[in-house]
Amino acid sequence: QVQLQESGPGLVKPSQTLSLTCTVSGGSISSGSYYWSWIRQPAGKGLEWIGRIYTSESTDYNPSLKSRVTISVDTSKNQFSLKLSSVTAADTAVYYCARAPDIVVVPAEDWGQGTLVTVSS
């Protein structure tokens, strides 16, 4: 059973870059057949898909965030990462990392527990 665990700073200053890492256990991130995604949820609000990575060269991003988002993978550590630049208070949310099979059109099937990131000075 795959497990995903988010890690990173819980507090980021406005205009800085938010950086999170997702560590995958119980499965290899380089085995193929899965998309590795980031999804966020502001407190009391709905879900927003941020983006995904399939291989080191294949990424897709939410058009509304594309100019600020980078998702990358480190196969040696079995991790993938999210960087969101020029953050504002509107980026405060619980950030989830997730996995979805490439044969199903869903943003996520397996989820991490989520990590709260607050943007504040």
Add this chain to the structure above:
Amino acid sequence: QSALTQPRSVSGSPGQAVTISCTGTSSDVGGYNYVSWYQQHPGKAPKLMIYDVSKRPSGVPDRFSGSKSGNTASLTISGLQAEDEADYYCCSYAGSYTYVVFGGGTRLTVL
């Protein structure tokens, strides 16, 4: 404002059936048979309940069913149980540029 429209809340008594609607456009719900539904309990990560409009992942009770008509998808939960009380989110494929959009969520209360 979410791309897909869901009722803010629905409720039902144990044993009853409830239906949650999810309205989009011909560019998302109406254009593809790729609607999924997620259940989220407070403080927990979402759980995939339905994909491809009406398919259930392994382990999801058959009390949960999905359907679609035109630009509106629906999730029906029959034989309501106390543990079904949660937030439910619909999600639809919206083309290769956008990929997916979510609904704003519906709070299900089991009376």
